[in-house]
Amino acid sequence: MKSYTEYLWFNTEKTIELINMTAQVEKCVKKSGVKEGLCLVNTMHITASVFINDDEPGLHHDFEKWLERLAPHSPISQYRHNLTGEDNADAHLKRTIMGREVVVAITAGRLDFGPWEQIFYGEFDGRRRKRVLVKIIGE
Secondary structure: OEEEEEEEEEEOOOOOEEEEOHHHHHHHHHHHOOOOEEEEEEEOOOOEEEEEEOOOHHHHHHHHHHHHHHOOOOOHHHOHHHHHOOOOHHHHHHHHHHOOEEEEEEEOOEEOOOOOOEEEEEEOOOOOEEEEEEEEEEO
């Protein structure tokens, strides 16, 4: 069984951003040489997410609005976590809602998606460098 690991880095300009990282993950799959297997993609930070969905700007806008209603950033005093001097409790909650990782099957050397599926990096406490693990195993 083959194993391949690569780290992707993101440094967003905005606090909240959704970035399509499918092409970067596909490059990792190609480099791995795995034809049949699994690809794990997970964020290494507790205020960011990796998830699968449609790459449609209206949906991305809806995600941001929905997440802000569920876990509003302000007032920051509403969160006990922020009493530690942080101001990112909402980002931790948003990450929990959107998820930590995805696993995608690799078939015939390609990510085996359903219609419209793409892999996204979701940043909820941005403007600093963060990493995402891509781990591929298979034959």
